[in-house]
Amino acid sequence: MVVMKMKFPFQKRxxxxxxxxxxxxxxxxxxxxxFTLGCLLxxxxxxxxxxxxxxxxxxxxxxxxxxxxxxxxxxxxASKICxxxxxxxxxxxxxxxxxxxxxxSCFFTVLMLLAVIMSYAMKGSLESSxxxxxxxxxxxxxxxxxxxxxxQKQNIDRLQMEFQCCGNNDFRDWFEVQWIxxxxxxxxxxxxxxxxxxxxxGRYLVDGVPFSCCNPRSPRPCIQYRLTNNSAHYNYDYQTxxxxxxxxxxxxxxxxYYMGLMNxxxxxxxxxxxxxxxxxxxxxxxxxxxxxxxxxxxxEIETEGYLLENGVKETMMEYLNPVLTxxxxxxxxxxxxxxxxxxxxx
Numbered sequence: 001m002v003v004m005k006m007k008f009p010f011q012k013r014x015x016x017x018x019x020x021x022x023x024x025x026x027x028x029x030x031x032x033x034x035f036t037l038g039c040l041l042x043x044x045x046x047x048x049x050x051x052x053x054x055x056x057x058x059x060x061x062x063x064x065x066x067x068x069x070x071x072x073x074x075x076x077x078a079s080k081i082c083x084x085x086x087x088x089x090x091x092x093x094x095x096x097x098x099x100x101x102x103x104x105s106c107f108f109t110v111l112m113l114l115a116v117i118m119s120y121a122m123k124g125s126l127e128s129s130x131x132x133x134x135x136x137x138x139x140x141x142x143x144x145x146x147x148x149x150x151x152q153k154q155n156i157d158r159l160q161m162e163f164q165c166c167g168n169n170d171f172r173d174w175f176e177v178q179w180i181x182x183x184x185x186x187x188x189x190x191x192x193x194x195x196x197x198x199x200x201x202g203r204y205l206v207d208g209v210p211f212s213c214c215n216p217r218s219p220r221p222c223i224q225y226r227l228t229n230n231s232a233h234y235n236y237d238y239q240t241x242x243x244x245x246x247x248x249x250x251x252x253x254x255x256x257y258y259m260g261l262m263n264x265x266x267x268x269x270x271x272x273x274x275x276x277x278x279x280x281x282x283x284x285x286x287x288x289x290x291x292x293x294x295x296x297x298x299x300e301i302e303t304e305g306y307l308l309e310n311g312v313k314e315t316m317m318e319y320l321n322p323v324l325t326x327x328x329x330x331x332x333x334x335x336x337x338x339x340x341x342x343x344x345x346x
Contacts, residue, residue: 021082031071038064053132119266166213218244
């Protein structure tokens, strides 16, 4: 059953080829934009690699860069095909090329749609990666003399100031770790000794936060130590006072930032997907309409174009059968090699 059959007079075919040539170059620019957006997202993710536990989220920018580059090639050939469609004598040379071309083009177009879906669906993976990465970042904050961690303090401080956040979930995360290095502690001090002895793990824990948690918009000088001690500060109530430090956790801030970035990119790539799909559908109509002209003396006759010669299922099997046959033959060859006995030894 032919799907979406349409009649194409000569003038309509010419206009379709000309319009599709222009559309394919617009799609080429859109493909380059998709690649650029993938590079931008990749760069932004790599900037915060030290507070991410894994790189699973990188599948989104990697996919965008792949489909962006593929789109350049797909639409370049589409423009060439449109040029030759204006000359019935030159178009037949594309006959053997078009079937694999459409298969590859459809694959990368579907991959582009998957990249859009992933840009909205990767929030959970991003959040879990940031949760573990920030926890480790806060834990190693004090290790400024340890190779591989010496820049962790600088990175966390810059992160908290840039995103106006404090801690992983909130500022209380700093109460649970020793974030002041032992080299800066006076172990002859009674206060230091008492705090270390009061902790099972022998860590110096304080109800304070690093300077980078201070909110410069607060009219009061920053209170970053003894945050839970009302008597340590004049006119201060920990439970009701609006603290002059950032209250939002950095995980929430980073998730909102990256998801906002990916959602914006996803909306842009979705429009590129629709443009790319329009090019492929139009090119298919042009191909089938031009194939009906082949071998005819009068090339200005009216022809019929269609999207699919058979149903969707039959068309999919037409493309999948050669692949399945190849894989089946490959497996049979491998099984034959495994079962072939070696040379006899005497």
